[in-house]
Amino acid sequence: MSVSKIGVIGAGTIGRGVAQSLAQSSFEVVLVDIAESQLVSARSQMERDLRMQGLFRAEKLADDAETILGRITTSTEPEALADVDFVVENVTENWDVKREVYETIDKICRPGVVFAVNTSAVPITRVASVTERPAEVLGLHFMNPVPLMDTVEVVRGYFTSDETLAVAMGLLDATSKEGIVVQDAPGFVTNRVLMLTINEAVFCVQDQVATAEDVDRMFKGCFGHKMGPLETGDLIGLDTILNSLTVMYESFKDSKYRPAPLLQKMVDAKLLGRKTSQGFYTY
Incomplete structure (x- = not known):
């Protein structure tokens, strides 16, 4: 499966870091949040972070901040995810909130689109069970600050297929991050x-x-x-x-x-x- 356009749900600290990291790796990103003010704040913070990275990182950014941010579009409507190839969800660690998100996007995203749960404790198998695509659900636990951290905890749920795992590992490789696969258990490792x-x-x-x-x-x-x-x-x-x-x-x-x-x-x-x-x- 080819991935070029990625949906990122949640524009908080981790969500905006995921969006920025993906955009730095030349992916087109759709950043979705329920609050327009959060999206505005996220874009401003990403611009500051990119300029700081450009000034102080030993490895210079391949593109300037304006080019990277130009790859990110924002929306308060989940329907903006209708044509993405992959979704990374980053909402609060509350099962009721996450459940509603997945029940919504499962109807919007086309079959075969992978759902990556960015969670530190919610079981991946539980999330998969409320979708019509349990084989395409896995966990991607990014660490803060996402653009600067090189390793991601990849969580294989009960239903996660080998194909889904391969797509996710390929995506991480494209962002120069190493994925370490663990099994689904509360809190993971x-x-x-x-x-x-x-x-x-x-x-x-x-x-x-x-x-x-x-x-x-x-x-x-x-x-x-x-x-x-x-x-x-x-x-x-x-x-x-x-x-x-x-x-x-x-x-x-x-x-x-x-x-x-x-x-x-x-x-x-x-x-x-x-x-x-x-x-x-x-x-």
Whole structure:
């Protein structure tokens, strides 16, 4: 299957990163979001990010920012996805929201179009089950910031076909990203481990074992991590951390995934990290 036009659903931090990364690799992109203001904000942020990459990356961009952004069209209507060859969905980690998205686009996109679920915890097989194309559904878990991260967690659901996997791996190869295939289980590999680490770090702050700064300093100084777990949580978004933990807690029925009360309190207070300028740190 030839892929040249890709639909990207959701213009938040990850969605706009996916759109930018695909456009940098010469794909035509249709970026869809329910809010026009979010699309305007996403385009402005992509322009800033591209100009910064052009200034500071050792490897210069093949095209200028204007050319790359010219490959991205935006829309608030899902019908704009009618002629795409591949879809990457990036909406919130909420099953009710995701289900509605897939039930809608399954009727709009032509048969054979692959649906890639960009999720950190929602089971791919569950998503596939609400479509009429379960063999064409898989997970592509992109990491933030998408244009700068070279590896993607590729999740094979129960129904995912070899052909679908090959199309997705070919797409990643065209964007100079390596796909690592894992099997479908809540949290997969990256978030099954990472979310527990971040959550336990939150418990350490909550229980006054150490400050957020000292927790992160130890992970960077003792283990050589580029970022500590709480800095990572702020980058991902504390609401996303909470949603991911909640999905795994409900899926595994295991108390080790119980979100820290401090995490819930910060999300309730809209202290979500970098995207709100305040989380465990001020930005």
